[in-house]
Amino acid sequence: MKNNTFKEIAEVLLGAGKVLIYPHINPDGDAIGSAAAICRTLRNLGKTAYILIEDEVPDNLKFLDKGYTTFDHKITEDVDVSLCVDCGDFSRLPAREEKFREGKVTVCIDHHGTTENFCDYNYVDPQAAATGELIYALIKEMGIVPDVETGEAIFAAITTDTGNFQYSNTTRNCHLIMAELFDIGVDTNKVSVEIYENERPEKLMITARAFSTIEIIGGGRGAVAHLTLKDMEETGARPFETDRIIENIRSISGVEYAAFIKEKEPGVIRVSLRAKRRGDVAKIAADLGGGGHVKAAGCTLYMPLDQAVNLIKEKMEEAIKAL
Ligand SMILES: [Mn+2]
Missing domain, CATH: 3.10.310.30 (Diaminopimelate Epimerase; Chain A, domain 1)
Known part of the structure; x- marks a missing residue:
């Protein structure tokens, strides 16, 4: 199983006009954070981009969704790229499989060890604590400095999948990314309050x-x-x-x-x-x-x-x- 390079995947995305993004069912912070970060980046580049979901976004993650998510399979036709994030097979996007296959090119960015290369382009790194780490690297490879909102989504992805930097999957790279997010002005306390202190x-x-x-x-x-x-x-x-x-x-x-x-x-x-x-x-x-x-x-x-x-x-x- 061989990964493509971020450079190859960056070129695919930079060349696309319409991109649909697919997080996994029952989406968590990494799925929604990763999807929101790349959706925001693509829209900033003037592209049509949506996150196609089949389950509600959990309440404490709704702040990440600035009009990105949709349940509507007709939201855009002639999709250039179907991009699945934090999701490694069709069983994790069951009601969207047909739409996913409609994309002219399919791309998978994931960190689950069980993921097989099932797309035209794949980047699967089980060493990554969160798919958000990979999305961050991809955005940088696209030659883009993430804006604050993108940074907030990346932070949400990594904090949730590492148990707020406690789990054994937490690495130096997670903390290096955090340092860079501070540089671009992400208020990690503000985002943490949204995610963790926002319960009913x-x-x-x-x-x-x-x-x-x-x-x-x-x-x-x-x-x-x-x-x-x-x-x-x-x-x-x-x-x-x-x-x-x-x-x-x-x-x-x-x-x-x-x-x-x-x-x-x-x-x-x-x-x-x-x-x-x-x-x-x-x-x-x-x-x-x-x-x-x-x-x-x-x-x-x-x-x-x-x-x-x-x-x-x-x-x-x-x-x-x-x-
Ligand atoms: Mn994940």
Whole structure:
């Protein structure tokens, strides 16, 4: 699998009149930040550019969308370039695949290790903490100094995919880019407040409910929490507002394995698993028909909630014994 160069991809974009940008489904900060940064850059160059989405942009990322995103496949015809960002295969843009293929040239910029070269031009770097890092390099290769708004989008991409520079994927390059963003005048505190201190009370209510169910198992090395459908209804929380609960559970001192178990529908249970230092949750998830990474994985179980909680506790106890 061979990457194209940023120079080759920069030339493709500079030669295009109309570009549609494709972030992955359930878009996160990296997907939206990367897409917004390149969309802004292309528009600044006088090109027609939109971000074609199939899911709502999460509330705390809406500030990045300055009229870039659209659900409308007819927004522009004769697309020169279909550019997918932070997204490595058609299963991550299912409702947009046909439109994506309509582009005269297809380009993929991504950092997922599982991404195969599936476009005409590809740049996939699993060492990059965020696709935003790659988009930043591409913009510079286009000969452009990013403006403040572009810089804010790049910051959003990198801060969210690195757990605000805490995760093991954080590199010197992430911090070098931050230094350059300061040089162009990005107010990182302002953007951080938008992303991280912009929650609805309902999110805190549902988080409190999940916390109240925390069980410590395996002699302190495991923690499990759960939520029922009723919890979601009574608090009025939105589905994505429980996304970060699992990281909070993992943050407990001494915990190596964390699980967050959520009833999506009666008998349909979504399980999120995390490992801290030594554990491997990919194995547990795969055993249960799911998948993911060594430190972050998940699966769906088709059984009553209490049964799912017990099953996960058993699996975790086993894994903790093997630590
Ligand atoms: Mn990413």
